[in-house]
Structure formats: structure tokens, C-alpha cells
Amino acid sequence: MALLYAGLFGFSGFAALGFIYWTTTSYLEEQTDTVIRSEMNALRETYQIHGLNSLQRTVAERAAAGGEDTDHIYLLANPGYTLLAGNLPAWPEDLRRGAGWARLTLTERDKEARDEHDVREARALSVTLPGGAHLLVGRDLREREELREHTLSTLFWALGVILALALAGGLILSRGVLRRIERINHTSRAIMAGHLEQRMPLSGSGDEFDQLAQNLNLMLDQIERLMNGLREVTDNIAHDLRSPLTRLKSRLESGLRETFDGARYRATLEQTLSEVDGVLATFNALLRIAQAEAGAHRSDWVPLDLGELARDVAELYQPAIEEQGDTLTTHIGEGLVLHGSRELVAQALANLLDNAIKYTPRGSRIELGATRADGAIELSVSDNGPGIPAAARERVLERFVRLDASRHQPGSGLGLSLVRAVANLHHAALELSDHHPGLKVTLRFPLLRSHQAKHVTLNR
Numbered sequence: 001m002a003l004l005y006a007g008l009f010g011f012s013g014f015a016a017l018g019f020i021y022w023t024t025t026s027y028l029e030e031q032t033d034t035v036i037r038s039e040m041n042a043l044r045e046t047y048q049i050h051g052l053n054s055l056q057r058t059v060a061e062r063a064a065a066g067g068e069d070t071d072h073i074y075l076l077a078n079p080g081y082t083l084l085a086g087n088l089p090a091w092p093e094d095l096r097r098g099a100g101w102a103r104l105t106l107t108e109r110d111k112e113a114r115d116e117h118d119v120r121e122a123r124a125l126s127v128t129l130p131g132g133a134h135l136l137v138g139r140d141l142r143e144r145e146e147l148r149e150h151t152l153s154t155l156f157w158a159l160g161v162i163l164a165l166a167l168a169g170g171l172i173l174s175r176g177v178l179r180r181i182e183r184i185n186h187t188s189r190a191i192m193a194g195h196l197e198q199r200m201p202l203s204g205s206g207d208e209f210d211q212l213a214q215n216l217n218l219m220l221d222q223i224e225r226l227m228n229g230l231r232e233v234t235d236n237i238a239h240d241l242r243s244p245l246t247r248l249k250s251r252l253e254s255g256l257r258e259t260f261d262g263a264r265y266r267a268t269l270e271q272t273l274s275e276v277d278g279v280l281a282t283f284n285a286l287l288r289i290a291q292a293e294a295g296a297h298r299s300d301w302v303p304l305d306l307g308e309l310a311r312d313v314a315e316l317y318q319p320a321i322e323e324q325g326d327t328l329t330t331h332i333g334e335g336l337v338l339h340g341s342r343e344l345v346a347q348a349l350a351n352l353l354d355n356a357i358k359y360t361p362r363g364s365r366i367e368l369g370a371t372r373a374d375g376a377i378e379l380s381v382s383d384n385g386p387g388i389p390a391a392a393r394e395r396v397l398e399r400f401v402r403l404d405a406s407r408h409q410p411g412s413g414l415g416l417s418l419v420r421a422v423a424n425l426h427h428a429a430l431e432l433s434d435h436h437p438g439l440k441v442t443l444r445f446p447l448l449r450s451h452q453a454k455h456v457t458l459n460r
């Protein structure tokens with residue numbers, strides 16, 4: 001990772017510095033050429049206005065002006081390339097063929113005075129004047145070369161510094177990243193070793209690593225919840241199914257021990273059968289709750305009209321309500337579409353109606369509502385029976401919890417547990433409240449957002 005950083009940084013640094021170098025040198029070159037060209041123009045003008053002699057004088061003056069160590073090169077030669085004035089010993093061999101821009105190599109032969117071992121480059125423009133004489137203006141590139149070399153070495157140093165910084169930065173960064181990955185690994189190992197309560201550490205910065213850790217934590221929470229649910233179910237089964245099974249067993253044993261007549265055998269078998277039915281019902285209820293809690297069967301989810309469903313369930317319970325001498329009033333709205341499991345929602349509503357019938361005296365009033373309330377669809381069942389004391393409203397949602405007041409009624413204490421599991425599964429809020437008198441249970445399903453609704457109708 002550090003190398004990758006350094007490579008990327010190095011490359012961009014190199015590109016940027018290369019560009020600077022390129023623009024600087026081309027600017028310098030242009031500058032030199034402009035100066036040479038304007039000098040050449042001035043000398044040509046001198047020639048045109050004042051003639052060759054005047055030009056010869058001017059060239060000699062200019063050549064002498066800079067002294068020994070000048071960068072300026074001036075040459076004036078007659079048509080046969082014999083030098084008339086200038087600061088080179090002779091007209092350069094290479095330039096005898098024609099006029100124009102050229103690069104000159106100045107050796108000791110040409111210019112003894114300067115650095116003896118040095119071979120220098122010069123840029124020169126030569127022209128042949130109308131009378132046949134040759135004129136050359138040049139510039140020693142020594143200074144320009146020096147500047148270029150200086151720039152180049154500066155750039156290399158800069159590049160070195162960039163690379164070093166990039167490498168260091170990359171190391172620090174990747175060290176930090178690796179350290180955080182290692183922390184996640186460390187926690188994962190601890191969790192695998194059995195410390196299921198451990199959670200990924202968060203740095204609090206909210207960056208991608210924090211989001212990863214947060215998601216892993218949510219996943220672990222969910223797993224823990226499911227495992228606890230599973231453990232609870234197992235515990236519940238162990239505790240609450242043991243007694244009916246034990247009763248069943250002792251009844252069967254005593255039936256075997258004693259000699260009954262046919263009718264008593266029959267009665268015993270019938271009792272046994274109804275007890276087995278009860279055990280099976282409890283099993284089914286437990287299983288359904290576990291499935292709802294685990295979010296199984298999400299594939300059965302359909303767009304369902306809660307109003308329609310409420311009417312169906314109400315119709316199903318009408319005979320039982322009438323048998324109790326109770327009355328059922330319904331307030332059912334239109335277009336209450338939500339996405340969910342028809343079977344589970346219907347079962348939850350059935351459990352609520354069953355409770356309202358069971359735990360109220362004869363002749364009670366039961367109300368069933370399915371309406372749209374701001375941002376939600378509300379499903380409620382209320383009665384005017386004894387209700388549930390506020391302190392017990394949380395507790396009755398637990399599995400197998402039955403209040404003492406209702407012990408005389410059949411039941412296993414699983415009805416409201418399923419209601420809660422169904423509510424959670426559908427992200428609905430479940431509320432038990434006082435109906436003055438009686439109990440009101442409300443399920444508040446979040447309203448489908450429009451894009452979900454579209455999806456839902458497409459699925460239909």
C-alpha cells in the first residue's frame with residue numbers, strides 16, 4: 001500500500017515537475033531566439049541605411065563591448081567568408097553552406113580565451129546580406145545551460161523529497177489502516193473463541209471502517225438476538241411442555257395399571273387426545289413465533305389489504321362472539337395496503353380477538369379498527385373487560401406469561417408473544433393501553449413509501 005502511494009505520488013510529482021521543466025526550458029529558448037532576432041534586425045537596418053562600412057564598425061564595437069568573457073557572438077564576413085569583424089577567430093565551417101538558424105559548437109579552436117577544456121554550444125542566426133556579405137549573431141548557451149542544469153537538479157531533488165514524503169505518508173497511512181483491520185480481526189477471533197458479547201471497536205470518526213465495524217456489530221446483535229430467542233424457546237419448551245407431558249404420561253400409566261371398563265378407557269383416551277392437541281397447539285404457536293422472530297418466510301410477503309383481512313377475520317370470529325353474547329363493532333377504512341405476511345397478520349389479529357372474547361364477561365363490547373392514521377396504518381382491538389394493569393403490560397408479551405386473573409381460561413400464554421413477533425417483523429409499533437375500562441391493543445404499521453408501493457403493485 002505504501003509503495004502504491006509512493007508510486008502514485010511519485011508519478012504525479014514527476015509529471016508536474018516535468019511539465020514545469022519543459023515550459024521553463026522552452027521559454028528560455030524562445031527568449032534567446034527573440035533577442036538574437038531583434039539584434040539581427042537592428043544590424044540589418046544599419047547595413048541598409050549606412051552601408052557595409054558602418055555595419056563593420058558596429059559589429060566590431062559590439063563584439064568588443066562584452067570583453068573576453070561575453071556570451072554574445074557577432075561575425076561579419078565578405079562573400080568569400082573572410083572575416084571582416086567579430087569575436088570568433090573564423091567563420092564556422094558548418095555555416096558556409098547556407099543562412100538560417102544553427103547550433104554552433106565552440107571549441108578552443110574557435111574561442112581560446114574561455115575554459116580550455118570546455119566545449120560549448122551556441123545558438124546562431126546567419127544571413128547573407130544583399131551585397132553578398134555574411135552576418136552572424138549568436139548567443140553562447142552557457143548561461144542557459146547552467147540554468148537548465150540547475151533547474152533539472154532542483155527538480156530531481158524535489159522529486160526525491162516527494163518520493164520520500166509519499167513513502168513515509170503511505171507507510172503511516174497503511175500502518176493506520178492495517179492497525180484498524182487488525183483490531184477487527186482481534187475482536188473476531190475473540191468472538192470465535194466464545195466471547196459472543198464482544199463488539200468491534202469504533203473510532204468515532206464515522207468513516208468506512210467505522211461503518212464496517214458498525215455493520216458487523218449490528219449483524220452480531222442480530223445473531224445474538226436470534227440465538228437468545230432460540231435459547232428462550234428451548235428453555236420454554238423444557239419448562240412448559242414438561243408438565244402436560246408428565247400429566248399425559250401418568251394418566252397413560254394409571255390407565256395401564258388399572259382395569260377400566262370400555263367407557264372409562266374411552267374417556268381417558270379422549271382426555272389424553274385433547275391434552276395432546278394442546279401440546280401440539282403450543283408447539284405450533286412456539287414455532288410460529290420463532291419463525292416470525294427470525295423473519296422466515298419473507299418470500300410469502302404480499303401486498304395485503306388490511307381492511308379486507310380485518311373483515312375476513314371478524315367474520316370468522318362472529319359466531320364465537322355471538323355465542324358469548326358479545327357485540328363486535330368494526331371501523332374499517334379503505335386502501336390500507338401494506339406489505340407483509342397475510343398468514344401471520346391474520347393470526348395476530350385472531351389472537352387479539354380471541355383474548356377479547358376470552359377475558360371479558362358475557363355481553364361485552366369488542367371493537368375492531370383498521371384505519372389510516374398520520375403516516376401509518378393502525379390496526380386495533382379493544383374491549384371493555386377488566387383490562388391489563390399497566391405494570392403487567394410489558395410482561396404479558398413474554399412467552400407463557402398468563403395473569404393470575406385468567407388462570408381459569410384455557411390458553412398457554414403465547415398469543416400476545418406472537419402478536420409482538422409479528423409486529424416486530426413488520427416494523428409495526430405495538431401498544432397496549434387502557435380503554436377505560438378494558439384493554440386496547442394497537443398495531444401501527446408504517447405506511448408504504450411510494451416507490452415501495454409501486455414495487456408492490458408490480459409484483460402483484
Ligand SMILES: Nc1ncnc2c1ncn2[C@@H]1O[C@H](COP(=O)(O)OP(=O)(O)OP(=O)(O)O)[C@@H](O)[C@H]1O
Nearest residue numbers: 355356359387396402403406411412413414415416
Ligand atoms: N383482552 C384482555 N383482557 C384482559 N386480559 C388480557 C387480555 N388479553 C390478554 N390478557 C392477559 O394477558 C395474558 C396473555 O395473553 P396471551 O394471549 O399471550 O395468552 P393466553 O390468551 O393466556 O393464551 P393463548 O393466547 O396462547 O391461548 C392472558 O393470560 C391474560 O391474562
Ligand SMILES: [Mg+2]
Nearest residue numbers: 351355415416
Ligand atoms: Mg390469547
